[in-house]
Amino acid sequence: MSNTQDIFFAAVGDVHGNMHSMVRDLKIWEAKTNNQLAFVLQVGDFEPQRQEADLMTTPGPKKYRKLGDFPDFYTGKAVFPWSIWFIAGNHEPYGFLEQMPQGGEVAYNCYYLGRVGSVTLSGLKIVGVSGIYEPKQFHQQRPDVSLISKSSNKKYVGFTEAEIMEAIALSSADILLLHDWPSGIISSTEAQRFGWSDEVGNEYARLLVELLQPKLVLCGHMHQSYRTQLSCPKVVTDICCLANVKQGNQGMPQVGEAIAIFHLSSEGKLVEQSVL
Numbered sequence: 001m002s003n004t005q006d007i008f009f010a011a012v013g014d015v016h017g018n019m020h021s022m023v024r025d026l027k028i029w030e031a032k033t034n035n036q037l038a039f040v041l042q043v044g045d046f047e048p049q050r051q052e053a054d055l056m057t058t059p060g061p062k063k064y065r066k067l068g069d070f071p072d073f074y075t076g077k078a079v080f081p082w083s084i085w086f087i088a089g090n091h092e093p094y095g096f097l098e099q100m101p102q103g104g105e106v107a108y109n110c111y112y113l114g115r116v117g118s119v120t121l122s123g124l125k126i127v128g129v130s131g132i133y134e135p136k137q138f139h140q141q142r143p144d145v146s147l148i149s150k151s152s153n154k155k156y157v158g159f160t161e162a163e164i165m166e167a168i169a170l171s172s173a174d175i176l177l178l179h180d181w182p183s184g185i186i187s188s189t190e191a192q193r194f195g196w197s198d199e200v201g202n203e204y205a206r207l208l209v210e211l212l213q214p215k216l217v218l219c220g221h222m223h224q225s226y227r228t229q230l231s232c233p234k235v236v237t238d239i240c241c242l243a244n245v246k247q248g249n250q251g252m253p254q255v256g257e258a259i260a261i262f263h264l265s266s267e268g269k270l271v272e273q274s275v276l
């Protein structure tokens with residue numbers, strides 16, 4: 001049993017609508033360690049589709065478009081036991097999320113951080129930037145959400161130069177939430193080990209890490225668990241890349257893969273907890 005000073009929180013990789021699986025595994029961690037989570041951070045591809053119609057405004061191949069668990073939370077049939085804070089990835093119901101580009105509560109206890117958002121939780125300044133780098137969209141303005149049925153859903157997945165500037169203007173962060181990885185955090189040999197031949201990550205995510213100098217960066221997108229560090233002038237930044245949440249994996253906890261648990265000490269140190 002830990003003392004009352006101890007704060008634990010969770011970070012979760014791409015959920016893709018598997019919210020029940022996410023909640024179950026976080027509860028398993030709480031039960032096994034006799035600790036309570038203060039909040040949950042999520043790195044995008046959360047897929048909060050409220051109903052079938054939201055699948056129509058979700059980018060991605062049609063065969064993968066299926067309604068996940070979110071309607072249960074949206075209608076109150078199920079409740080998130082902790083506050084969930086998420087950014088958008090590249091597979092989201094943009095017809096829904098773009099109605100609140102500044103973010104907002106999408107279900108009880110579940111908050112979208114917006115295109116660029118910031119929140120302070122347990123004294124930690126969390127900054128989130130939604131979307132991925134899409135060269136064609138970067139210097140443009142996104143079409144208004146009212147036009148989404150007439151334009152390609154893909155036009156809503158990229159972050160813009162203006163949004164990167166907005167995030168930089170936040171000047172600092174303790175934790176930075178990104179969907180895709182910052183560039184240059186994995187060697188080509190290691191990338192090959194995961195079966196990747198292309199360059200991983202993007203330079204704008206990297207720029208945000210260098211300028212905001214967070215203690216911790218959380219990202220997803222590649223569906224691969226990976227840990228590394230980046231040395232910035234004032235801080236050594238821990239980079240935690242998370243795998244995707246899988247549905248019904250027979251009660252095997254996904255801690256260490258799709259889920260990471262962090263301990264915040266009273267001195268403000270963030271340490272990832274080892275696998276159960």
Ligand SMILES: [Zn+2]
Nearest residue numbers: 014045221244
């Ligand atoms: Zn994903």
